[in-house]
Amino acid sequence: MTRWLLWLIGGTLLGGIVHLATVLALPKAATQDAYARIAAISPVNAVVPLPPPSPDGAILPFMDPAFASAVCRYDLSKGPLKLSVPVSPAYTSVSFYTRSDVAYYAINDRAAGRRVIELDLMTTKQRELLPEDEEVTAADRLIVESPSDTGLIVLRALAPEPGMTTAASRSLATARCEPQTGSG
Numbered sequence: 001m002t003r004w005l006l007w008l009i010g011g012t013l014l015g016g017i018v019h020l021a022t023v024l025a026l027p028k029a030a031t032q033d034a035y036a037r038i039a040a041i042s043p044v045n046a047v048v049p050l051p052p053p054s055p056d057g058a059i060l061p062f063m064d065p066a067f068a069s070a071v072c073r074y075d076l077s078k079g080p081l082k083l084s085v086p087v088s089p090a091y092t093s094v095s096f097y098t099r100s101d102v103a104y105y106a107i108n109d110r111a112a113g114r115r116v117i118e119l120d121l122m123t124t125k126q127r128e129l130l131p132e133d134e135e136v137t138a139a140d141r142l143i144v145e146s147p148s149d150t151g152l153i154v155l156r157a158l159a160p161e162p163g164m165t166t167a168a169s170r171s172l173a174t175a176r177c178e179p180q181t182g183s184g
Helices: 002-029 034-039 124-128 162-173
Strands: 047-049 067-075 081-086 092-098 103-108 116-123 143-146 150-158 176-179
Touching (some): 047 162, 067 162, 081 092, 092 116, 092 143, 124 143
Parallel strands (some): 116 143
Antiparallel strands (some): 047 067, 067 150, 081 116, 092 103
């Protein structure tokens, strides 16, 4: 009886270890992650509107049908980006993800306090190359440091009622995600 109990405990423990290892390893082994799915529909350093989620599926996981969404697949290897997102009448958010789907920064229209969310996206090395004068590092210039050269920026605008979906989509249609020109 004790022998069977030990086998049962050992099997359960081994099964738990295998399960945990599998759950932790699968995200790294997945070939169709969010970045790969977006790469199929989006050029680099450009904002592309996403189709609304349907019962059959969505391009990104956990998409909410109450939000109009757009995405910018970025590559900072050639220089920093300038992001400009007009805010929608209800609510607008901007989220930043690394190539491996790790969220590292988010901002919404309430935190930005403006009619347009404007920021510069760059790597730590690119930030170190900025001149140290007051005009460049002014408090009203928002600089986001990316931990990687590539990643995704997800833009969302709330449509609190189904009839406001067009207005939310229109606000994201004029968003820009472009390489910076000049010295910044």
